[in-house]
Amino acid sequence: MKIYDAIIIGAGVAGLNAAACFDKNDEVLVICKDNSWDCNTFYAQGGVSVPYDEEDVDVHIEDTIEAGAGLCDREAVRILCQDGRVAVDDLINRGFLFDRDENGELHYTREASHSRARILHAGGDATGRQMHHFLMQENVHTLLYNSTVTDLLIEGNICHGVRVYHKGIFRNYYAKTTIIASGGVGSIYKYHTNSKAISGEMQGLAYEKGMELRDMEMMQFHPTVFIHNQGARKQLLTEALRGEGAWIVDENGKRFLFEYDKRGPMSPRNIVSRSIFDWKQKTGLSVYLSLKNFKSDFFKKRFPTIYFNMKDLGLTLPQEDVRISPAFHYAMGGIKTDLNGKVPNFYNLYAIGEVANTRIHGANRLASNSLLEGLVFSKRAVLDIKSRDFEFEFRVFSKEEEDLVKDNDKKLKNTLRTLMWENAGIVREHTKLEETLKEIEKMLKSDIGKLLRLRLKTSREIVRAALERKESLGAHYIKKLKG
Numbered sequence: 001m002k003i004y005d006a007i008i009i010g011a012g013v014a015g016l017n018a019a020a021c022f023d024k025n026d027e028v029l030v031i032c033k034d035n036s037w038d039c040n041t042f043y044a045q046g047g048v049s050v051p052y053d054e055e056d057v058d059v060h061i062e063d064t065i066e067a068g069a070g071l072c073d074r075e076a077v078r079i080l081c082q083d084g085r086v087a088v089d090d091l092i093n094r095g096f097l098f099d100r101d102e103n104g105e106l107h108y109t110r111e112a113s114h115s116r117a118r119i120l121h122a123g124g125d126a127t128g129r130q131m132h133h134f135l136m137q138e139n140v141h142t143l144l145y146n147s148t149v150t151d152l153l154i155e156g157n158i159c160h161g162v163r164v165y166h167k168g169i170f171r172n173y174y175a176k177t178t179i180i181a182s183g184g185v186g187s188i189y190k191y192h193t194n195s196k197a198i199s200g201e202m203q204g205l206a207y208e209k210g211m212e213l214r215d216m217e218m219m220q221f222h223p224t225v226f227i228h229n230q231g232a233r234k235q236l237l238t239e240a241l242r243g244e245g246a247w248i249v250d251e252n253g254k255r256f257l258f259e260y261d262k263r264g265p266m267s268p269r270n271i272v273s274r275s276i277f278d279w280k281q282k283t284g285l286s287v288y289l290s291l292k293n294f295k296s297d298f299f300k301k302r303f304p305t306i307y308f309n310m311k312d313l314g315l316t317l318p319q320e321d322v323r324i325s326p327a328f329h330y331a332m333g334g335i336k337t338d339l340n341g342k343v344p345n346f347y348n349l350y351a352i353g354e355v356a357n358t359r360i361h362g363a364n365r366l367a368s369n370s371l372l373e374g375l376v377f378s379k380r381a382v383l384d385i386k387s388r389d390f391e392f393e394f395r396v397f398s399k400e401e402e403d404l405v406k407d408n409d410k411k412l413k414n415t416l417r418t419l420m421w422e423n424a425g426i427v428r429e430h431t432k433l434e435e436t437l438k439e440i441e442k443m444l445k446s447d448i449g450k451l452l453r454l455r456l457k458t459s460r461e462i463v464r465a466a467l468e469r470k471e472s473l474g475a476h477y478i479k480k481l482k483g
């Protein structure tokens with residue numbers, strides 16, 4: 001029986017950077033669904049936040065904690081910001097090219113709730129794509145793609161590896177350590193910006209295996225998304241646009257955000273998303289992102305991905321305004337880990353990146369802190385794994401698996417997406433959350449495949465956590481009924 005040193009579930013920034021932190025001679029297996037590029041990392045536009053200099057470390061910490069609305073773990077944030085500069089410099093030394101200004105200096109841009117320009121970017125607005133490409137090129141370990149992890153082989157509190165479905169066949173792979181780097185939950189919401197590979201099944205599996213999911217009510221909705229294209233993944237318009245001069249206006253040209261917060265378009269994401277949602281409901285007006293402050297040539301060079309994506313959809317930027325809506329974007333909640341990514345109460349199991357919850361982001365993630373999280377915490381996890389000497393007797397697990405998909409699943413998946421969007425979205429109400437919980441319980445009792453069951457369990461934890469938190473905080477906004 002082959003035993004790997006490590007199995008990594010996921011080939012986004014967290015998974016691939018973890019793979020890069022192992023030695024070349026370590027036996028590491030990286031597994032991902034679909035094509036290797038189909039992950040949220042690939043689609044990241046704005047960039048990577050990083051303290052500009054030594055003095056900026058404390059300011060970056062405070063900005064992150066303020067955006068996180070008091071739910072951040074200060075020590076986790078300190079690690080993110082302090083180790084962040086080292087992680088980014090390490091990436092640059094490995095050969096990654098961030099954009100530079102005309103003097104050859106790194107170009108830092110600004111995004112909402114950052115007190116200064118500290119966002120590095122690459123390929124204009126193609127930071128994630130460039131980073132993913134770089135990490136894939138660097139990877140020396142075996143990568144299994146088009147492969148879905150359907151189970152964690154756990155006995156007692158020891159994880160022996162994973163069960164994988166690949167082209168009609170189930171196989172078990174064994175490892176001394178398993179790292180979950182499977183990303184967020186996008187596909188459980190009707191409108192989202194995420195890759196189609198990101199569907200929250202691993203969070204449901206973690207729950208079934210007895211891991212703690214924490215802060216699951218904390219789901220972030222990005223304010224500026226073009227939701228009128230076909231396909232599940234909607235077009236994001238990065239926050240850097242607002243940082244560099246874009247306006248949010250209603251169809252009469254009114255910059256209504258200032259009525260909600262004096263910071264206007266530079267307010268934290270949760271405030272901007274909720275204000276747009278509320279303004280649309282209150283006035284019945286459509287809301288647009290106006291790019292008129294940009295010069296045409298500059299825009300095309302600085303934001304080429306957005307320029308060409310929107311051109312394909314029939315809009316010429318920056319001349320035309322883009323009709324926008326908030327959409328699900330990022331999961332702050334996830335598998336609870338310690339500050340090295342280790343899952344408590346399990347000996348050889350780690351979770352890193354968006355799937356993990358270290359409380360870095362608290363109740364609301366500060367823009368561009370998640371690529372940084374992937375870089376910093378993947379390295380910490382591998383260092384922790386290497387510092388431990390953990391030997392255990394491997395046992396062989398059956399390859400038998402339940403049906404992954406059943407006939408009714410597609411219909412129920414769509415019902416779930418709509419329910420989550422309408423009732424566990426930007427504005428929540430107690431009674432609607434309770435109704436949703438009942439619907440989810442009902443679906444869980446019906447004849448469904450395993451993958452849908454896991455999605456439902458992840459969704460149930462979001463709804464339960466939202467019901468438990470009676471007061472609004474950060475991204476969780478609960479509407480109190482009058483009377």
Ligand SMILES: Cc1cc2nc3c(=O)[nH]c(=O)nc-3n(C[C@H](O)[C@H](O)[C@H](O)COP(=O)(O)OP(=O)(O)OC[C@H]3O[C@@H](n4cnc5c(N)ncnc54)[C@H](O)[C@@H]3O)c2cc1C
Binds near residue numbers: 009236329330
């Ligand atoms: C449109 C968009 C723009 C963004 N822009 C920015 C930005 O500018 N800056 C920033 O910091 N953050 C940004 N984010 C957020 C950031 O991209 C993600 O939080 C981050 O990339 C997550 O990295 P990850 O490695 O944890 O997961 P991902 O990159 O999402 O990778 C998850 C991996 O897990 C695999 N996987 C999932 N389930 C299974 C399974 N069951 N079996 C096998 N494999 C599985 C997937 O195939 C994939 O390879 C953006 C996100 C989106 C969607």
